[in-house]
Amino acid sequence: MNKHKLSTIVFVVNGILFFLGGAGLLGEGKVIFGAIQIVAGACNIAILIGTRKSHRRHIINLLILLMNVVVAGSISWDYTLAGKQYIQYAWLVAALMSLAAFAIQLRKGNTAE
Numbered sequence: 424m425n426k427h428k429l430s431t432i433v434f435v436v437n438g439i440l441f442f443l444g445g446a447g448l449l450g451e452g453k454v455i456f457g458a459i460q461i462v463a464g465a466c467n468i469a470i471l472i473g474t475r476k477s478h479r480r481h482i483i484n485l486l487i488l489l490m491n492v493v494v495a496g497s498i499s500w501d502y503t504l505a506g507k508q509y510i511q512y513a514w515l516v517a518a519l520m521s522l523a524a525f526a527i528q529l530r531k532g533n534t535a536e
Contacts, residue, residue, distance in 0.1 A: 430484065433524040434471055434487070435468075437467045437520075437521060439464070440464075440495075442464035444460045444498060445457040445463075448460060463494045466487050481528065485525060485532070488521050488525040491521035492518050492521045492522050496514075502514060
């Protein structure tokens with residue numbers, strides 16, 4: 424699998440997860456946390472449509488991937504503190520996938536210069 428396909432998969436999966444998680448939180452009345460996840464989901468989907476300038480796109484990719492690591496990691500931590508059995512591991516996997524994609528994108532940017 425090439426790097427571009429991996430990044431696309433990471434953005435799509437995180438976008439869907441964040442939208443679903445945010446909708447669930449809004450339904451529970453947790454408006455702030457739900458809104459944060461929905462915005463994160465929108466950012467992930469928007470990057471697939473976003474800017475065509477490679478340098479600007481690279482920086483935006485890195486920022487969104489870093490945001491994904493933080494948001495997915497915090498969701499995993501929150502589920503762990505809430506005593507959930509397994510869902511936190513799915514969010515941990517999402518955070519690790521984003522971290523791997525971040526490292527790949529960061530290396531890609533360093534080799535392009």
